[in-house]
Amino acid sequence: MRGSFAGLRIRERRRALGLSQTALAERAGISPSYLNLIEHNKRGIAGKVLLSLARELDLPPSALSKEAELSLIGDLRQAAADMPVDQAEADVTEEFVSRYPGWARLVNTLHGQVRAQRTAIDALSDRLTHDPFLQTTLHEVLTRITAVHSTVEILATVPDIPDDQRARFLRNVNDESARLANVARELTQYFDDAVEQDQPTTLPDEEVERFFAQRQNRVPELEAEAADTSTITELLQASELRGEEARRRAQTRLSAYLEEARALPLEPFQAAARKTGYDVAALARQFGQPIPMILRRLSRLQRRGGAGPLFGLVSINAAGHLAERIALPGFPIPRHGAACALWPVYQSLAQPGRTERHIVDLATGGRFITLTHANYADSGTVGLPGPLTSTMLIVDAGDAAGTALTTGLAENTPAVAAGTGCRICPRPACASRAEPAIMTAQI
Amino acid sequence: MKRVLIVEDEANIVESLIFLLERDGFEVATVADGAAALDRIAAFNPDVVLLDVMLPSLSGFDILNQLRGSDAHADMPVMMLTAKGQSKDRDRAMELGATVFVTKPFSNAEIVAHVRQMVGQEKADGG
Known part of the structure; x- marks a missing residue:
């Protein structure tokens, strides 16, 4: 199902512009038969083809990018799950996003505002009471x-x-x-x-998520050799973060980012990652750094010329709160509420210190490889544990093929049949189901 | 003369209550501190206690609890006066054995009527 939206949008936009398939294919520098395959979702688009089609259709490239679309679809499903009384046709979310991207973004924005306002009302109510x-x-x-x-x-x-x-x-x-x-x-x-005090209208976590998402979870300023804590201060000052709490959380994450960037400089780390075939244990040994840091650092790598795997990442605290989320196309991560209990990141909490690998089949159709590792931070007090964090690196099984990420993984290894979260998961017989789904049809 | 003890730390409220109750024929004594209230009750032996909830050092609820736990004052009529009008405070006061629960701001007539009722007379008899 992945990549099935751009085709419909290209076809509709082409028709709206009065172009034939042949004419558009010629302008974009591809064959009409290839364009036909794209329009019927038989081929994905990326790189130069995506850029040239977007240019000829007078659309921003992001309008044809499945990453942005998948993220929007995930958010809208969450919106439908949050307001089930409205009976949104959640099983046609993809079509809605594809046909009416502007309306879809509007609905998503409004949903975000409603949530933020509800939270503000709860906070004010608490304030009046307590x-x-x-x-x-x-x-x-x-x-x-x-x-x-x-x-x-x-x-x-x-x-x-x-x-x-x-x-x-x-x-x-x-x-x-x-x-x-x-x-x-x-x-x-x-x-x-x-x-x-100019109270912010969005949640601190959402502000921080937006801050990192706008930078595609990478902060080049902190990758520079001269970067230090003053770089973080400058980043925060120049940022659009409004709430005090959001700034504090962003500072914590940026400080961790800086520490990782110093310990694992991007260029040598990327080179070593490629050389070892993304072998996390070998990278940990080579750089003398803990596995969770290697997992987080891998999630910062970008494809070069379309080569190499693309990683997503989730980290949670001991209560299951999603502390960090780097989305991966096809692997939606809920923005609010609980994710699927079957995600290996949760199982990992019970086995601190071990690096585990799983095959995960999502209800949406993708197959992924996950690497998880939970570890305690030092509490500084004898007899008391520090905070426990579980980190999960996610990679498309297709991307991982032929790398150390799948080395030794038997073909008959059982896959975890997981979802995104119960309310938007169509697996009716799941033993881990905690609440009813809002959809019964296959997504 | 029937005796009323006012346990309240707000001097201007106390002055109004003294004026009203003395005018109605009661002998009135006052105490502003919660911790001193139990001793004052033992010494003054009132027929009715007007007991504020928010008091320095010991709350009205604590005083009431101790009164009800003592043999000498287990049945003493107690009117709780409070600015905390929530139902949970009323419930707590009644569970602890308050005779009457009155929320501020109250009317003077309401206070006098309750006191008369608690001493078992429609009108204070002056002795």
């Missing part, structure tokens, strides 16, 4: 009003109050009024400050 300042202030207001109300009621209804008592009551009311005015000022200032 904020110590608001709790104290409300108590103060009620106390002052009680004093004023009780005193004024006496002054208004009791005719024979002695003069000295009346004078004291009036003074009390005056004092309480002044205190109430102070509380009102503090409350106003409190909400003014909250507005000035």
